[in-house]
Amino acid sequence: METFWFIAIATVLAIFFILDGYDFGAGIIHLFFAETEKDKEVITKSAGLFWDSNEVWLVAAGGMLFMAFPTFYASVFSGFYLPLIIVLWLIIFRAIGLELRGQFKFQMWKDIWDKSFGVSSLLLALFFGIALGNIVRGVNLGGVENGVSTYEGHYFFLPLWDSSFSPLSKTPGIIDWFTIIIGLIAVVTLAIHGANWIILKTNSSINSKLKIIIFRLNIALAVLTVFSLTVWNTVNPNSFDNFGHKPYLLLFPIIYLTGLIGLFFIKKLKKDIHGFVLSTLLILGGITSSLASLFPVILPSVNTTHEPLTIYNTSASEYGLSVALNWALIGFVLLGVYFIVQKRLMAGKIDNMDYGH
Amino acid sequence: MEDMIFYDRLQFAFTITFHYIFPQLTMGLSLMIVYFKWKYLRNKIEKYNDAAKFFMKIFAINFTMGVVTGIPMEFQFGTNWAKFSELTGGIIGQTLAMEGMFSFFLESSFLALFIFGEKLMGQKLHLLTGFLVFLGSWASGWFILATNAWMQHPVGYEILDNGKYVLENFSALFTNPWLLPAFLHNQLASVVTSSFVVASIGAFYVLRNKQTEYGQLFLKTGVIFGLISSILVAFPTGDWNAKNVAKFQPASFAAMEGIFETENAGAEIVLVGQPNMIEKKLDNKIAVPNILSFLTYQEWDRQIPGMDQFKKEELPDNIPALYYSYHIMVGLGTIFMALMALSAFLLWRKKLYQARPLLWAIMFLVPFPYIANLTGWYTAELGRQPYLVYGLLRTAEGVSPTVSSGNTLFTLLGFVALYMLLGLLFLVLVGKTINEGPKPQIH
Numbered sequence: 001m002e003t004f005w006f007i008a009i010a011t012v013l014a015i016f017f018i019l020d021g022y023d024f025g026a027g028i029i030h031l032f033f034a035e036t037e038k039d040k041e042v043i044t045k046s047a048g049l050f051w052d053s054n055e056v057w058l059v060a061a062g063g064m065l066f067m068a069f070p071t072f073y074a075s076v077f078s079g080f081y082l083p084l085i086i087v088l089w090l091i092i093f094r095a096i097g098l099e100l101r102g103q104f105k106f107q108m109w110k111d112i113w114d115k116s117f118g119v120s121s122l123l124l125a126l127f128f129g130i131a132l133g134n135i136v137r138g139v140n141l142g143g144v145e146n147g148v149s150t151y152e153g154h155y156f157f158l159p160l161w162d163s164s165f166s167p168l169s170k171t172p173g174i175i176d177w178f179t180i181i182i183g184l185i186a187v188v189t190l191a192i193h194g195a196n197w198i199i200l201k202t203n204s205s206i207n208s209k210l211k212i213i214i215f216r217l218n219i220a221l222a223v224l225t226v227f228s229l230t231v232w233n234t235v236n237p238n239s240f241d242n243f244g245h246k247p248y249l250l251l252f253p254i255i256y257l258t259g260l261i262g263l264f265f266i267k268k269l270k271k272d273i274h275g276f277v278l279s280t281l282l283i284l285g286g287i288t289s290s291l292a293s294l295f296p297v298i299l300p301s302v303n304t305t306h307e308p309l310t311i312y313n314t315s316a317s318e319y320g321l322s323v324a325l326n327w328a329l330i331g332f333v334l335l336g337v338y339f340i341v342q343k344r345l346m347a348g349k350i351d352n353m354d355y356g357h
Numbered sequence: 358m359e360d361m362i363f364y365d366r367l368q369f370a371f372t373i374t375f376h377y378i379f380p381q382l383t384m385g386l387s388l389m390i391v392y393f394k395w396k397y398l399r400n401k402i403e404k405y406n407d408a409a410k411f412f413m414k415i416f417a418i419n420f421t422m423g424v425v426t427g428i429p430m431e432f433q434f435g436t437n438w439a440k441f442s443e444l445t446g447g448i449i450g451q452t453l454a455m456e457g458m459f460s461f462f463l464e465s466s467f468l469a470l471f472i473f474g475e476k477l478m479g480q481k482l483h484l485l486t487g488f489l490v491f492l493g494s495w496a497s498g499w500f501i502l503a504t505n506a507w508m509q510h511p512v513g514y515e516i517l518d519n520g521k522y523v524l525e526n527f528s529a530l531f532t533n534p535w536l537l538p539a540f541l542h543n544q545l546a547s548v549v550t551s552s553f554v555v556a557s558i559g560a561f562y563v564l565r566n567k568q569t570e571y572g573q574l575f576l577k578t579g580v581i582f583g584l585i586s587s588i589l590v591a592f593p594t595g596d597w598n599a600k601n602v603a604k605f606q607p608a609s610f611a612a613m614e615g616i617f618e619t620e621n622a623g624a625e626i627v628l629v630g631q632p633n634m635i636e637k638k639l640d641n642k643i644a645v646p647n648i649l650s651f652l653t654y655q656e657w658d659r660q661i662p663g664m665d666q667f668k669k670e671e672l673p674d675n676i677p678a679l680y681y682s683y684h685i686m687v688g689l690g691t692i693f694m695a696l697m698a699l700s701a702f703l704l705w706r707k708k709l710y711q712a713r714p715l716l717w718a719i720m721f722l723v724p725f726p727y728i729a730n731l732t733g734w735y736t737a738e739l740g741r742q743p744y745l746v747y748g749l750l751r752t753a754e755g756v757s758p759t760v761s762s763g764n765t766l767f768t769l770l771g772f773v774a775l776y777m778l779l780g781l782l783f784l785v786l787v788g789k790t791i792n793e794g795p796k797p798q799i800h
Contacts, residue, residue: 064454
């Protein structure tokens with residue numbers, strides 16, 4: 001039952017990053033590459049029409065995590081206190097950027113909210129990557145210093161950084177050189193994803209230029225990926241063991257690699273949707289591979305005093321998990337149906353749509 | 358430790374107060390939008406359809422604000438109240454997750470369809486999407502109230518040796534005797550807010566003599582909805598809630614009614630007075646004897662325990678704030694009933710649209726239903742103190758063990774600054790939408 005909920009929540013989170021990921025990515029592309037007013041407007045719209053229904057998946061994931069793994073939810077949310085609250089602020093800035101831009105016609109107003117949308121999208125992508133890096137690296141559970149625990153073994157509190165900026169420190173912070181690399185991977189991945197989304201959904205004048213940009217970003221992504229893999233095992237020893245024991249888990253890294261390799265052929269792809277599918281594979285493969293390497297651990301411990309958090313020692317009661325299964329299945333069906341309806345109604349290029357106003 | 362709990366509580370109170378400005382309007386307004394749309398389908402008069410679409414615009418602005426201020430609420434359970442989340446997550450996680458999955462999703466998806474899809478779907482489907490938005494927003498209220506009801510009056514749980522609360526009976530969460538009266542009271546209060554907003558915009562249009570046709574429609578609808586809801590919010594639902602408090606939280610009941618000493622024969626109802634916590638009495642008291650006993654138990658001389666009957670650790674920790682919240686809510690509710698009754702009378706006599714002083718009053722009274730709604734919630738939440746889960750888990754035991762007060766103060770200041778900005782932008786946007794009106798005139 002724990003495994004079912006773990007997979008369910010991981011799926012919902014992956015869907016969130018795939019869907020809202022293109023909004024973040026569109027924000028990053030908008031920040032660095034959009035030039036004409038018309039492009040800016042249509043790129044903002046390609047995110048603005050969807051961000052709130054995409055954010056539903058984040059709320060659903062948060063609620064399910066709270067219900068199924070309350071100890072993990074409590075530990076991680078309080079342990080990553082500052083970055084989480086900052087993420088909340090960034091989410092607000094992104095949303096108001098998207099919603100307010102078109103409300104008044106003068107240029108300064110538009111510029112302010114464009115920057116609000118772009119910068120917060122960039123930082124959100126960075127922070128989400130850093131968060132994943134922290135989960136992979138592990139934290140100082142129990143706040144152990146010189147062999148003495150400061151808190152109960154399943155609680156921790158991380159500063160934003162440790163003076164060494166090293167993931168190998170006994171008391172690593174949220175930002176170190178390893179988590180920064182994962183953060184950059186997230187930024188580049190989502191930028192590629194956003195660029196694909198813009199190509200798919202708009203007739204912006206930079207569409208052909210974006211393909212070159214995707215190609216270049218993909219080179220950077222390949223370099224970052226290779227580098228992160230060479231240090232991965234140093235940061236979290238034995239993290240490749242799971243793939244040895246259960247070879248079917250290799251499917252996840254293969255999904256990632258398919259996306260990565262495929263995107264080198266971006267200029268040759270016949271349909272715009274193919275590029276988007278490839279970057280979707282990147283996100284899906286990246287998240288699932290990282291989680292699969294840890295399973296059943298969900299938060300490693302960097303000290304030997306305390307056990308890591310697993311899906312078994314943080315879950316709610318068996319009865320709670322099984323009763324929730326009933327309503328969650330209904331919920332998943334509804335989410336799925338709505339998702340299809342929305343995609344059909346909002347199909348096609350944004351520029352060609354008539355919103356009735 | 359003390360200041361840590363203080364900042365955690367202040368941050369939650371501040372962020373939830375600001376958040377609840379928005380859902381309280383959208384819940385009531387969605388009902389009125391469905392009414393306008395349904396009327397249009399029956400009488401085919403264009404202005405009803407315009408009204409539905411106009412208020413959906415107002416709804417959408419409020420909804421966005423509700424979403425962006427609502428996500429921090431979900432996160433704060435974990436960030437600031439980790440111990441509480443760890444211990445009770447197996448129970449309240451159920452209702453909160455259902456809220457996220459069912460209601461938020463219904464609302465956000467069908468709101469977009471309502472706004473963009475009228476031509477695409479045709480009128481009947483358009484009404485249906487409006488109805489689903491209404492359903493989503495009321496379901497949201499239902500799940501949040503179910504969560505709160507469990508904290509006010511815990512049911513269907515078992516406590517393990519390690520202090521964790523585990524769910525024993527899922528359906529008990531929804532048959533909780535606290536839930537239904539609290540839900541109905543809350544939803545009707547939200548209809549009061551939306552009625553005032555609709556009527557107030559109507560009064561504005563009539564007073565400024567522009568788009569008066571819409572103004573009259575809004576006034577009429579707002580006044581009728583307002584009269585019905587402001588009566589129902591007091592009787593039977595408000596009354597029913599007060600009886601629940603008297604039954605399940607007698608210490609809070611004594612504190613909110615301002616009864617310091619138990620009287621032998623029948624408790625008086627306090628209308629005015631200031632709690633004096635040093636001498637343990639009310640200053641400048643105006644009270645009517647025996648009424649409270651009658652209202653609560655329908656017995657004139659039934660004894661009601663005062664605060665002297667409870668240990669200090671059992672009483673709410675901020676008695677004056679609780680007392681004032683409750684009395685402000687009740688006082689404002691009474692004024693609303695009177696104002697709406699007068700307006701409805703003039704409407705019936707066909708004199709409302711010419712009664713300019715009354716229209717000015719309706720227009721400027723619009724903040725007060727918000728205040729009444731919020732003080733109602735303060736009554737519930739301050740009354741629950743000093744517990745998070747009434748009678749079982751104390752507030753001080755629920756905070757995050759690892760987050761220091763400096764960090765909480767930092768984020769609290771950040772929220773204050775950010776929400777001031779949001780509030781300003783919200784006013785600008787709503788003001789612009791109202792100024793343009795249902796059919797913006799193109800120059």
